[in-house]
Amino acid sequence: MTDAQSSTLQTIIGELKNISPETTTTALIFQNNGQIMGSLETTTEDQTKKIILNLSNIASEAETIGGIENLTIQGRDNQLNISTLNDLYLATVSSRSGNQEIVKSFTHVLIPTVVNLLDQLASMPKEEAHLQTSPFEEKSTKEPVLEVEDKPTIVPIPEPHQPPERFFPSTPTNQLMVEKIVGLMVHSDTVRIAPNILAQWSELYNGKQITRVNIEALDGKKTTCKFKPIKDTKTSTKGVIQIPEKILQTLRTDKGKLVMVKPVIE
Amino acid sequence: MKQKATTATATEVSEGAAVISAADDNERFAGLATILFEIGKLNGVNGYILRNNSSAIIDLAEQDKTNEYAILSIQINESSQEMAKQFNLSDIEYVFVEGKRAKVLCMTLGENKIGIFMEKTARQDLILKKILQ
Numbered sequence: 001m002t003d004a005q006s007s008t009l010q011t012i013i014g015e016l017k018n019i020s021p022e023t024t025t026t027a028l029i030f031q032n033n034g035q036i037m038g039s040l041e042t043t044t045e046d047q048t049k050k051i052i053l054n055l056s057n058i059a060s061e062a063e064t065i066g067g068i069e070n071l072t073i074q075g076r077d078n079q080l081n082i083s084t085l086n087d088l089y090l091a092t093v094s095s096r097s098g099n100q101e102i103v104k105s106f107t108h109v110l111i112p113t114v115v116n117l118l119d120q121l122a123s124m125p126k127e128e129a130h131l132q133t134s135p136f137e138e139k140s141t142k143e144p145v146l147e148v149e150d151k152p153t154i155v156p157i158p159e160p161h162q163p164p165e166r167f168f169p170s171t172p173t174n175q176l177m178v179e180k181i182v183g184l185m186v187h188s189d190t191v192r193i194a195p196n197i198l199a200q201w202s203e204l205y206n207g208k209q210i211t212r213v214n215i216e217a218l219d220g221k222k223t224t225c226k227f228k229p230i231k232d233t234k235t236s237t238k239g240v241i242q243i244p245e246k247i248l249q250t251l252r253t254d255k256g257k258l259v260m261v262k263p264v265i266e
Numbered sequence: 267m268k269q270k271a272t273t274a275t276a277t278e279v280s281e282g283a284a285v286i287s288a289a290d291d292n293e294r295f296a297g298l299a300t301i302l303f304e305i306g307k308l309n310g311v312n313g314y315i316l317r318n319n320s321s322a323i324i325d326l327a328e329q330d331k332t333n334e335y336a337i338l339s340i341q342i343n344e345s346s347q348e349m350a351k352q353f354n355l356s357d358i359e360y361v362f363v364e365g366k367r368a369k370v371l372c373m374t375l376g377e378n379k380i381g382i383f384m385e386k387t388a389r390q391d392l393i394l395k396k397i398l399q
Contacts, residue, residue, distance in 0.1 A: 026353060050352040054345035058363065061341045064334040065383075066366030073346045074362070075355025093353045185333055 005118045009088075010038035012114055016092070016106055017042070023098025025078070028091045029111070033207025037088060051091050055082060060228060083107065085115040087207075172204060173262040176241040180248060180255045190226040191215065192242040193261065198229050201263050212264040215241070217251040224264060280306060283325035292318060295378055298397070299323055302380065305396055310388030312368065315339055315381040326383065335370075339381030342372045362390060373397065 009029050016027050017040050026047060028039040034052050059068050073080040075096075082091045090111055094103045174197050181192065191213065201210055216222045230242055241261055243251070253259060280303060295318055302314045306325055313326030315336060326332055346361040361372040364386070371382045371390050375397075382393060 047352050050349060054349050057345045058338075058341050061334070061338045062363065062365055064331055064338060064365075065363070065368040065370060068363060068365060070362075070364040072362045073350055073355060074359045075350055075353075076357045076359065078353065078355045080349055080353055080355060093355075185337060 005122065006037050008114065008118060012111060013038040013040060016040065016103075019106065020094075020099060020102045023100070023103055024092055024094045026080075026091070026093035029085075030089050030091075031207055032087055032089065032209065033202050035207065051082070055089065055091075081107065085112050086119055088115055171262045171265060172201065173260050174239075175258050176239055176261050178248070178253055178255055178257050178259055179240055179242045181242040181244055186244050187226075188244050188246040190228055191244070191247060192228050192230045194238050194240050195229045196238055197261075198227075205263070205265065208265070210263040210265065214262050214264055215243075215247070215251060216260040217253040218258060218260075219252065221251045221253070223247060223250045280325050283323055285321075285323050292321065292378075294376055295321055298375065298378055298380065301397055302382070305382060305393055308388065308393070310385040311393070312383045312385060314383065315379075317379050318377045335381065335383055338370065339372055339379070342370065342381070343374065343379055346372070360394060 013027050013029055016024050024040070026040060026043045028043050028048055028051060029037045030048070030052060031037060034056075036048060039048065055068070055071070058071070062068050068082070069084050071080075071082040077097070078093055078095055080091065080093050082089055084090075090107055092103060092107055094100065176194070176197070193213070211226060212224055213227045214222065214224050225247055230240065241259060243253075243259075248254060251259065295316070298316055302316055302323070302325070305311055306314055312328065313335075314323075315326070316323045324332055324336070326335060342361055342363055346358060349355075350358050358374065363370045363372070367386070369384055369386060369388070369390065371380075371384070371393060373380045380397070382390075384390065384393070
């Protein structure tokens with residue numbers, strides 16, 4: 001998302017406080033990689049971090065219901081609501097006693113419409129977007145003057161516009177040390193990867209959602225599977241991949257051995 | 267799949283529900299179990315988990331997803347407590363999470379924690395009413 005788009009979102013979030021100052025105490029819009037796109041000035045950095053961290057903790061377990069589209073925490077006096085808007089999340093804290101209809105029409109209608117418009121503009125070729133964003137551009141007041149053609153000018157025929165291809169860097173391959181995971185709560189089709197590796201991928205691909213990884217053992221056996229971050233903070237997990245028994249068997253590898261891991265970019 | 271440890275509950279649960287009870291003197295737990303048993307019969311409700319420090323009832327249509335649902339409801343409880351603290355939401359009445367395929371309603375009533383799993387078409391407002399009545 002560009003600076004201009006981010007600034008638009010910041011402006012519209014700011015309006016929420018003007019429209020309903022007594023109702024909304026916190027508002028925040030952020031990308032799924034944690035980048036803040038706009039927030040009310042009353043929202044502290046600590047609050048922002050807590051929302052993103054806790055939402056991602058729930059999201060990591062919410063695959064079974066198809067991720068998170070909406071989350072509401074209803075308190076006695078206030079309500080926290082988080083909703084998804086394409087690749088963005090909008091979080092608001094509002095007072096129960098205030099006018100909820102105003103907040104709802106803002107968060108469920110106005111902001112999603114603006115986000116959709118911004119997405120549409122972002123996907124348009126530059127000239128077209130410019131035409132659409134400035135329909136009232138002042139026309140020249142100069143009288144048209146007929147120019148005398150001295151010699152014919154050669155105007156290059158413009159190349160047909162190709163939709164801009166999304167650029168992704170070449171897929172990184174990480175060599176990770178295998179650890180075996182066992183237990184009742186272990187998914188047989190999901191590996192766990194060191195958070196620092198996932199952070200590198202997220203940065204490299206601008207927060208694009210990666211859901212699967214390719215794993216290749218040193219003898220060439222390969223498999224593709226789902227993954228989750230390693231949550232154990234007690235031990236050092238840098239450069240580690242935790243693999244359940246079933247996948248270990250597929251790869252014919254074992255604890256302590258190295259495997260090559262790369263994200264599946266679709 | 268019915269598990270009973272030590273004393274059995276006098277609570278009505280559906281056939282196939284997992285019941286784990288270490289101490290069974292919690293009237294509120296029994297009352298909630300009865301309400302949830304009725305809620306479990308509603309259209310679009312996929313099941314529920316009721317637990318406290320000593321007892322648990324897990325009644326889910328898709329038993330192979332028991333682990334996922336249990337972990338999800340625990341995570342929702344923990345994370346929402348953290349967020350509620352951060353934003354001074356005072357006592358949480360309920361937490362509602364909607365995904366692309368299904369939705370979950372989580373509540374804490376005293377020491378009893380409830381997670382109700384339902385399809386997108388189910389009416390969570392009616393379910394809430396039944397629990398809070």
